[in-house]
Amino acid sequence: MQILELKLLNFRNYERVTLSFDSHLNIIYGPNGSGKTNLVEAIYVLALTRTFKQVSDKVLIRKDTNLTKIEGRLKGDYEKSYKVILTPEGKKVKIDSNKITKISEYISKINVVLFHPNDLKMIKDTPSIRRKYLNIAISQQNIEYLKNLTYYNKLIKIRNSYLKKMYINGQALESYLDVVTEKLVENGIKIYQSRNEYITLLNEYIVPIYKSIALNGTLQIQYRSDFAHKNKKELLAIYKKNLARDLAFGKTNFGIHHDDFIFTLDGMDLKEYGSEGQQKNAVISWKFSEMSIFKSKKNVTPILILDDLLSELDKEKLKNILSFIDDKVQTFITTTEIEKVESLLRDKKCKKIKIVNGKLEEV
Numbered sequence: 001m002q003i004l005e006l007k008l009l010n011f012r013n014y015e016r017v018t019l020s021f022d023s024h025l026n027i028i029y030g031p032n033g034s035g036k037t038n039l040v041e042a043i044y045v046l047a048l049t050r051t052f053k054q055v056s057d058k059v060l061i062r063k064d065t066n067l068t069k070i071e072g073r074l075k076g077d078y079e080k081s082y083k084v085i086l087t088p089e090g091k092k093v094k095i096d097s098n099k100i101t102k103i104s105e106y107i108s109k110i111n112v113v114l115f116h117p118n119d120l121k122m123i124k125d126t127p128s129i130r131r132k133y134l135n136i137a138i139s140q141q142n143i144e145y146l147k148n149l150t151y152y153n154k155l156i157k158i159r160n161s162y163l164k165k166m167y168i169n170g171q172a173l174e175s176y177l178d179v180v181t182e183k184l185v186e187n188g189i190k191i192y193q194s195r196n197e198y199i200t201l202l203n204e205y206i207v208p209i210y211k212s213i214a215l216n217g218t219l220q221i222q223y224r225s226d227f228a229h230k231n232k233k234e235l236l237a238i239y240k241k242n243l244a245r246d247l248a249f250g251k252t253n254f255g256i257h258h259d260d261f262i263f264t265l266d267g268m269d270l271k272e273y274g275s276e277g278q279q280k281n282a283v284i285s286w287k288f289s290e291m292s293i294f295k296s297k298k299n300v301t302p303i304l305i306l307d308d309l310l311s312e313l314d315k316e317k318l319k320n321i322l323s324f325i326d327d328k329v330q331t332f333i334t335t336t337e338i339e340k341v342e343s344l345l346r347d348k349k350c351k352k353i354k355i356v357n358g359k360l361e362e363v
């Protein structure tokens with residue numbers, strides 16, 4: 001998968017930009033705050049219709065304007081043009097000139113794997129952040145997963161508000177709650193299975209990848225779920241047993257909305273015991289495993305974005321990492337230190353994009 005051309009209108013600090021890219025390697029460089037991350041963020045938004053940062057879509061719109069447009073031309077079986085338009089009121093997406101009404105039908109079309117220094121949150125932060133990373137990874141490969149997840153979240157809302165109603169009004173029918181609970185369980189099982197399958201696959205790839213980056217240690221991801229090793233009948237019995245507690249709290253206390261996973265290195269929890277460097281290597285290994293899964297499951301090579309990786313790692317590690325990237329992967333690397341990257345790449349063919357005072361120069 002390759003993006004041939006990108007057009008931006010009022011995206012972050014860019015007013016109007018038209019850029020073409022190398023089909024393999026693109027290096028974006030410039031000083032801090034110049035707009036390097038913004039540029040790769042635009043590619044990510046084109047693929048997923050939202051940013052990878054924990055901020056609202058509104059901040060993507062250039063200050064003092066009220067609409068941003070990101071347009072990309074992609075190489076595929078035949079060339080297609082993708083468009084994401086954001087306004088404070090909402091978003092629209094288009095493929096060629098056809099409006100796509102369901103976002104879930106758009107976001108698995110362009111596949112992107114991005115590394116950003118903030119991704120360490122995947123280890124350090126809360127389960128809900130980790131679930132987000134997992135959801136994005138699986139959704140890009142499996143449209144059904146995103147649909148199931150959206151439906152599950154809707155069912156949780158319905159169930160929680162009905163629990164509150166039942167608590168206040170003793171007359172509310174328990175049989176209605178049973179119907180909602182059964183749907184929740186059926187749908188939760190599907191999500192559990194997708195997550196379990198994905199993490200099992202990740203584990204197959206992540207062991208050798210981590211070893212070749214860090215040189216030693218066995219990295220694994222352990223999935224933790226209320227739904228683990230339980231069938232529908234057993235799960236329904238648990239919901240029955242928990243009813244009094246759910247009523248008292250006015251919410252559903254059990255389910256895949258509490259799922260979590262941990263990284264372990266030689267059996268030790270990386271969040272508790274890992275060094276900064278080990279944590280970084282683990283996250284990067286996850287990203288490369290994601291790439292491998294795309295290849296094996298969908299037979300596509302996603303666009304790879306490595307934002308500020310250089311400041312995160314020493315040269316030796318970066319060299320190991322760059323050696324993974326084969327010529328079929330279109331890669332974007334951002335850096336403030338162009339000389340360092342150049343010395344690593346030697347005379348490898350690439351496109352360099354320099355940003356000075358918010359202006360782009362193709363070198």
Ligand SMILES: Nc1ncnc2c1ncn2[C@@H]1O[C@H](COP(=O)(O)OP(=O)(O)OP(=O)(O)O)[C@@H](O)[C@H]1O
Pocket residue numbers: 011012013014030031032033034035036037038039059060061062063308336
């Ligand atoms: N909505 C917006 N409108 C106008 N400017 C914006 C908007 N959002 C961000 N910016 C500007 O974009 C700049 C930051 O760009 P970006 O994060 O891409 O920098 P960078 O080159 O990646 O820097 P670093 O090397 O520090 O990571 C800031 O100067 C910020 O003020």
Ligand SMILES: [Mg+2]
Pocket residue numbers: 036037038307308
């Ligand atoms: Mg940046």
